[in-house]
Amino acid sequence: MMEPxxxxxxxxxxxxxxxxxxxxxxxxxxxxxxxxxxxxxxxGVHHHLRKPEPQYFMGRPVHPAYxxxxxxxxxxxxxxxxxxxxxxxxxxxQNLVHHIFHEVFGTIHAAEFPRPEDxxxxxxxxxCGSGLWIASMADEFAARGRPDVRFTGLDIVRNHxxxxxxxxRFVKHNILNLPLPFSTGEFDYIMVxxxxxxxxxxxxxxxxxxxxxxxxxxxxxxxVQCSDHAIRSLAQSSIPPSSRSGAYLLTASTRFNTKSENSxxxxxxxxxxxxxxxxxxxxAPCTNVQxxxxxxxxxxxxxRHRRYALPLDNPIWEGRPSASPLVTGMLxxxxxxxxxxxxxxxxSSESSKSAPQSTTxxxxxxxxxxxxxxxxxxxxxxxxxxxxxxxxxxxxxxxFTSMIRNLEPVLRQANRxxxxxxxxxxxDLMLNFHENKGLTGGECLEMGAWWGVKKS
Numbered sequence: 001m002m003e004p005x006x007x008x009x010x011x012x013x014x015x016x017x018x019x020x021x022x023x024x025x026x027x028x029x030x031x032x033x034x035x036x037x038x039x040x041x042x043x044g045v046h047h048h049l050r051k052p053e054p055q056y057f058m059g060r061p062v063h064p065a066y067x068x069x070x071x072x073x074x075x076x077x078x079x080x081x082x083x084x085x086x087x088x089x090x091x092x093x094q095n096l097v098h099h100i101f102h103e104v105f106g107t108i109h110a111a112e113f114p115r116p117e118d119x120x121x122x123x124x125x126x127x128c129g130s131g132l133w134i135a136s137m138a139d140e141f142a143a144r145g146r147p148d149v150r151f152t153g154l155d156i157v158r159n160h161x162x163x164x165x166x167x168x169r170f171v172k173h174n175i176l177n178l179p180l181p182f183s184t185g186e187f188d189y190i191m192v193x194x195x196x197x198x199x200x201x202x203x204x205x206x207x208x209x210x211x212x213x214x215x216x217x218x219x220x221x222x223x224v225q226c227s228d229h230a231i232r233s234l235a236q237s238s239i240p241p242s243s244r245s246g247a248y249l250l251t252a253s254t255r256f257n258t259k260s261e262n263s264x265x266x267x268x269x270x271x272x273x274x275x276x277x278x279x280x281x282x283x284a285p286c287t288n289v290q291x292x293x294x295x296x297x298x299x300x301x302x303x304r305h306r307r308y309a310l311p312l313d314n315p316i317w318e319g320r321p322s323a324s325p326l327v328t329g330m331l332x333x334x335x336x337x338x339x340x341x342x343x344x345x346x347x348s349s350e351s352s353k354s355a356p357q358s359t360t361x362x363x364x365x366x367x368x369x370x371x372x373x374x375x376x377x378x379x380x381x382x383x384x385x386x387x388x389x390x391x392x393x394x395x396x397x398x399x400f401t402s403m404i405r406n407l408e409p410v411l412r413q414a415n416r417x418x419x420x421x422x423x424x425x426x427x428d429l430m431l432n433f434h435e436n437k438g439l440t441g442g443e444c445l446e447m448g449a450w451w452g453v454k455k456s
Contacts, residue, residue: 065157069409075157080174081279082198083410086157091130093402096395097194098132101225101447103392104247104308108136109191110449111221119146120188120220126175126212127195128153131160131168138166152187154180175199178207182215190216193225200280209292213299218456222300224293227447228284229276230269231400233257234309234442236317246389250307250446261441264429268404275407275414286448293452300452307448312397313439314390318383396445397433404429 065076066086073087084090102108113119119141125134134151141149151168153160158170173181175198190212199208216222234248235255241248248254260266276283286307293303385393404411405426412422432438 072406072409077156077174080156080176080198081200081281082156083275083279084197084406086159089402090406091159093399093406094129094194095132096399096402097227098136100310100392100396100399100445103388104242104245104310104447105306105449106244108133108140109223110225110304110306111189111223111451116145119144119149121148122150122187122189123152124182124187124190124215125151125153126190126192127198128155128170129159131163133191133193134160134168135163135166138163138168152182175208176203178211180211180215184214185217185220186215188217188220190220190222191225192223194227196226196229196282196285201282202280205292206295209296210299213296213454216454218454220454221451222454223449223451224289225447225449226285226289227445228286229272230283231260231265231312231443232309232446233260233265234311234315234444236315236442240383241311241385241389243386244388245308245310245392246385247308247310247392248444250309250448254309257442260443262432262438262443264425264432264438265443267425268429271411271415271417272407275411278414284446286446289448289450293450299455301455303450303452305448305450307446309444309446310396311393311439311442311444312400312433313393313437313443314385315442316440317442318385397439400445401430401433 066073067076067078068074072085072089074085075082098108123134123137128134131153134153138147138149138151141147149167151166152171153168154171154173154175156172156174158172160170171181175195192212199205212222233256235257237248237254239248239251239253260269273283282288290303290305293300408422408426411417412419417425
């Protein structure tokens with residue numbers, strides 16, 4: 001049954017011999033945490049895309065700052081291009097992304113503040129979301145003797161809990177509306193994290209970057225963190241992955257396959273590429289950040305970066321994972337549930353065990369000989385990864401499928417996919433990714449951090 005206004009541009013065959021075996025998805029077999037469970041998308045629920053929105057949701061009046069679609073909460077301003085919900089399920093996914101970044105980079109900020117006197121006095125978090133990054137930074141700086149650091153979070157909706165122990169204020173503002181509501185040189189450190197879905201390319205991104213530099217003090221640090229939305233497949237590399245995270249450091253010698261052999265990844269890349277194109281949003285922002293910062297060379301200097309590719313499963317060319325106690329024990333000792341529990345913002349300041357260590361440049365010869373954390377992990381052509389690294393890859397795979405589910409309404413509408421066809425496709429995708437080991441071709445999440453210092 002096709003929905004009104006949709007065309008049969010997407011025709012997914014009903015049960016056929018080549019289809020994935022369709023069985024009930026058992027969550028206890030997938031070890032999926034709350035917020036990223038493979039729940040049915042909307043099977044059996046017959047809503048129209050143009051159905052009027054209710055005035056009440058779950059018996060409560062709809063707040064004017066939000067609107068609801070298919071029981072998901074979105075920002076109330078339809079003029080913004082941001083396509084994701086702003087409900088608890090999406091907040092959980094963003095908190096998991098925060099954890100993944102920390103495990104891959106070994107820190108939640110790539111910019112270095114080696115001495116207590118280098119710690120910034122006033123920090124701006126653009127797109128602060130749940131406030132988890134701010135809470136974590138406040139704990140870190142307090143543990144290093146700087147509990148006085150002031151934090152400002154900017155976003156279009158308030159999604160964070162109360163943080164009474166953090167010197168924090170929230171500013172509601174849409175970054176499409178320039179200038180930003182801050183004075184010149186107000187901040188010592190500005191973090192712009194995962195904002196590529198918020199600012200279209202046809203709205204002059206250079207003007208937004210110049211605005212960040214305006215409100216940054218001379219000598220202050222601007223940091224940009226982002227991840228790509230299209231999925232590429234990492235080719236076999238002579239550089240071993242980090243034994244801590246299983247991620248591969250991207251260098252000039254890193255190679256990717258022309259395209260993934262997984263048909264569901266091919267479909268997703270086509271859907272996300274078409275949708276983002278309709279909103280003038282960047283499919284691969286990691287490839288453009290460095291160039292954008294270098295274009296502002298008169299205003300920002302000492303620009304550095306780190307980029308990683310985190311496989312969504314163990315690539316087939318890595319060989320069989322080690323059967324050491326790392327694999328059999330650490331997944332029990334550091335279960336995904338315990339990993340998830342670390343992603344909730346703390347309401348009181350807690351001392352961090354240690355401050356993040358400074359990052360130094362690594363020569364190509366050193367990288368080829370050793371892993372990112374300087375621990376040899378390659379034996380011949382076989383690469384082994386720890387239980388922690390395997391758990392992180394599972395977590396990355398779950399957050400990726402959660403992202404697809406959260407984007408369902410806009411992906412279906414932009415690509416004119418009937419609801420029933422989407423449901424068949426998404427169920428088979430879940431089986432392929434989580435049960436049938438369909439992501440062993442090097443498919444990976446690409447993420448990076450870029451930072452520099454404002455010149456006088």
